[in-house]
Amino acid sequence: MRKITYEQAATEAIQEEFRKNPRTVHMSTDLPVDLQKEFGSDRVRVTPIAENNFVGASIGLAGSGFRTVANIRMATFGFVALDQMMNHAAKITYMFGGQASFPILYRMTVGAGFQGAAEHSISPYSMYMNVPGLKIILPTTPYDVKGLLKTALRDNNPVVSFEHFLLGQTTGEVPEKEYFIPFGKADIKRKGTDVTVVALAKMVHEALLVAEELAPKGISVEVVDPRTLIPLDKGTILRSVRKTGRLVVVDEACQTCSAAAEIIAFSTADKTVFNKLKSAPVRVCGLDIPIPFSPPMEAFALPDKKKIAKAIMAVMKGE
Amino acid sequence: MNLSKKLQIELFNTMLTIRRFEERLFKEFYSGTITGFVHSYIGEEAIATGVIAHLTKEDRIVSHHRGHGHCIAKGADMRRMMAEIHGKKTGYCKGKGGSMHIADFSIGMLGADGIVGAGLPIATGAAIAAQLEKKGKIAAVFFGDGACQEGEFHEALNLASLWKLPILFVCENNGWGVNTSVGESFGAKEITRLPNAFHIKHDTVDGNDVERVYWAAGEAVTRLRKGNGPFFLECKTYRWHKHFLSDALPDLRPKKEIEAWKKKCPVKAYEKKLLKRKVLSPSRIKSMDDRILKKIEEAHAFALASPLPKPQDALQDIYSK
Numbered sequence: 001m002r003k004i005t006y007e008q009a010a011t012e013a014i015q016e017e018f019r020k021n022p023r024t025v026h027m028s029t030d031l032p033v034d035l036q037k038e039f040g041s042d043r044v045r046v047t048p049i050a051e052n053n054f055v056g057a058s059i060g061l062a063g064s065g066f067r068t069v070a071n072i073r074m075a076t077f078g079f080v081a082l083d084q085m086m087n088h089a090a091k092i093t094y095m096f097g098g099q100a101s102f103p104i105l106y107r108m109t110v111g112a113g114f115q116g117a118a119e120h121s122i123s124p125y126s127m128y129m130n131v132p133g134l135k136i137i138l139p140t141t142p143y144d145v146k147g148l149l150k151t152a153l154r155d156n157n158p159v160v161s162f163e164h165f166l167l168g169q170t171t172g173e174v175p176e177k178e179y180f181i182p183f184g185k186a187d188i189k190r191k192g193t194d195v196t197v198v199a200l201a202k203m204v205h206e207a208l209l210v211a212e213e214l215a216p217k218g219i220s221v222e223v224v225d226p227r228t229l230i231p232l233d234k235g236t237i238l239r240s241v242r243k244t245g246r247l248v249v250v251d252e253a254c255q256t257c258s259a260a261a262e263i264i265a266f267s268t269a270d271k272t273v274f275n276k277l278k279s280a281p282v283r284v285c286g287l288d289i290p291i292p293f294s295p296p297m298e299a300f301a302l303p304d305k306k307k308i309a310k311a312i313m314a315v316m317k318g319e
Numbered sequence: 320m321n322l323s324k325k326l327q328i329e330l331f332n333t334m335l336t337i338r339r340f341e342e343r344l345f346k347e348f349y350s351g352t353i354t355g356f357v358h359s360y361i362g363e364e365a366i367a368t369g370v371i372a373h374l375t376k377e378d379r380i381v382s383h384h385r386g387h388g389h390c391i392a393k394g395a396d397m398r399r400m401m402a403e404i405h406g407k408k409t410g411y412c413k414g415k416g417g418s419m420h421i422a423d424f425s426i427g428m429l430g431a432d433g434i435v436g437a438g439l440p441i442a443t444g445a446a447i448a449a450q451l452e453k454k455g456k457i458a459a460v461f462f463g464d465g466a467c468q469e470g471e472f473h474e475a476l477n478l479a480s481l482w483k484l485p486i487l488f489v490c491e492n493n494g495w496g497v498n499t500s501v502g503e504s505f506g507a508k509e510i511t512r513l514p515n516a517f518h519i520k521h522d523t524v525d526g527n528d529v530e531r532v533y534w535a536a537g538e539a540v541t542r543l544r545k546g547n548g549p550f551f552l553e554c555k556t557y558r559w560h561k562h563f564l565s566d567a568l569p570d571l572r573p574k575k576e577i578e579a580w581k582k583k584c585p586v587k588a589y590e591k592k593l594l595k596r597k598v599l600s601p602s603r604i605k606s607m608d609d610r611i612l613k614k615i616e617e618a619h620a621f622a623l624a625s626p627l628p629k630p631q632d633a634l635q636d637i638y639s640k
Contacts, residue, residue: 023451025447025451042450042451043451045447045482047478048474048477048478048481050474050477050478052440052470052471052474053440053443053471053474053475053477053478054440054478055440056437056439056440056441056443056444056471057440057441057443057444057447057478058444059440059441059444060379060381060429060440060441060442060443060444060445060446060447060448060458061444061445061447061448062444063379063424063429063430063441063444063445064379064429064444064445064448064449065448066447066448066451068444083434083437083471084437084440084441084471087432087434087437088432088434088437088441092430093636093637093638093639094415094636094637095412095415095416095420095430096411096412096415096416096420096422096424096430097410097411097412097413097414097415097416097636098413098635098636098639099411099412099422099423099424099425100422100424100429100639101639102639132637133637133638135638156639156640157638157639
């Protein structure tokens with residue numbers, strides 16, 4: 001099968017949907033060359049650096065029967081647009097009693113590990129999970145990003161796609177044939193029997209590397225990638241933990257009030273899982289600090305293979 | 320050039336309807352039937368009336384927290400408005416929005432937003448849609464002087480100017496943001512300096528004179544439909560009541576100022592004009608008023624007779640299908 005980059009796969013999803021639906025508009029502060037070449041500057045618009053405006057304009061377009069993709073670039077810039085995102089995009093379907101749909105795809109990069117320092121590095125998805133009304137996706141491979149964005153571009157709600165900055169140039173197999181990945185369906189990226197590792201964003205790849213390294217030592221790690229946070233496939237996670245009796249959640253977002261905290265909370269609140277736990281679940285998250293610039297400090301703030309392996313060994317010994 | 324008799328009567332009828340609707344809400348609020356935040360449009364009726372008279376159902380508007388007048392002028396059903404304000408299941412938003420968030424997408428009323436300035440970016444989106452549809456439709460956004468202090472205002476003006484969007488910015492300048500005057504909060508002093516800076520054509524009119532608003536909006540809308548870029552209409556006006564109806568909220572505006580503006584009542588002034596022009600007779604006005612009051616009474620009765628939502632209805636409409 002052909003291999004393409006994550007970013008190419010994302011662009012393909014948009015191209016395919018824009019070809020099918022002329023009532024689609026793309027807005028971003030940077031020029032997406034290929035998209036504008038194919039669809040023209042009326043539909044593919046470069047906006048002023050005014051995130052709140054184009055995040056809000058997407059809502060007005062949606063309310064007028066258009067579907068919009070708004071690429072905010074980095075999640076830290078997304079904070080500039082929080083009024084439109086949180087007060088409006090998330091709420092108006094509900095607040096107006098469901099009388100209109102708001103089909104919008106918001107894309108932004110998350111993560112750290114590229115010496116971007118605090119104002120260009122963050123993974124704020126749990127903040128968005130706390131404002132009901134948005135769907136939240138977290139694609140981790142070229143295959144997943146294409147299939148999830150395709151679904152997002154047919155969904156009639158505001159969908160926020162958080163895409164790890166360091167995944168954009170990674171490559172992977174992507175079929176030429178059209179496909180969709182439904183929301184709320186986790187992907188077991190590696191099957192295992194001893195411990196469940198639920199990993200988010202780039203940490204899926206780190207967890208897979210650790211699983212590979214631990215296999216020869218006789219530790220069988222199951223790596224679950226939820227792929228979408230809203231809706232969240234709790235069933236797959238619960239089934240996995242029921243089976244292994246051990247849970248580690250890995251994410252580079254700050255630990256406090258994180259998606260990782262939520263995953264542990266609902267897992268342990270499930271009696272059938274709770275009764276089967278062989279050890280206390282463990283979180284491997286980013287430290288609760290702004291991301292520092294200098295490499296040794298930045299690495300210290302983030303989860304890595306060593307920290308993941310250590311957590312897995314800890315839950316194994318918990319028996 | 321004079322307006323046709325029919326149009327003059329229509330304008331008066333719309334203003335009087337808004338006035339009577341808001342008076343009824345005032346009464347119901349202070350008798351305890353309505354809860355929450357109700358922002359009265361009394362004193363500003365000429366603006367929604369004069370501007371929206373030029374719009375069709377295909378033109379889209381975005382309103383703000385003080386939005387009942389815009390809804391009525393755009394042709395919203397007062398029964399469903401009243402039901403929404405009473406938190407009833409039959410309301411426009413099934414009781415989920417209340418007074419501040421009435422919307423009717425079927426008539427191009429894209430909703431009232433309760434965050435000051437937030438309607439402007441949303442309206443630029445509606446204007447992009449109109450531009451792409453190429454049918455001469457326009458978007459209009461209503462906002463107060465307070466919104467001009469928000470960053471979103473400046474962003475929206477910039478975008479509209481750059482992309483020559485068919486958007487009518489209607490600034491309802493009532494001089495006050497809650498209890499803070501424009502003088503205390505707006506460095507540019509004259510609001511139209513801002514559209515001017517963005518090369519947006521603008522006009523300032525007496526927002527209590529419905530015909531002046533009508534003429535100015537008419538010129539603007541004609542321009543907009545031709546695709547000649549955005550227009551900014553500042554309407555100077557005043558709200559009679561506090562920021563929102565409340566026993567607790569103080570009104571720090573000078574009493575003399577409030578009284579002076581009440582003497583410039585847009586409804587009374589137009590009534591006087593139409594009597595003088597013999598467009599309407601006192602008895603005709605009386606029968607118009609009776610008809611309006613009856614409709615409002617019916618809307619109120621509809622709201623009272625409507626069921627409240629079930630608590631579990633709160634779980635519906637979070638997402639569209």
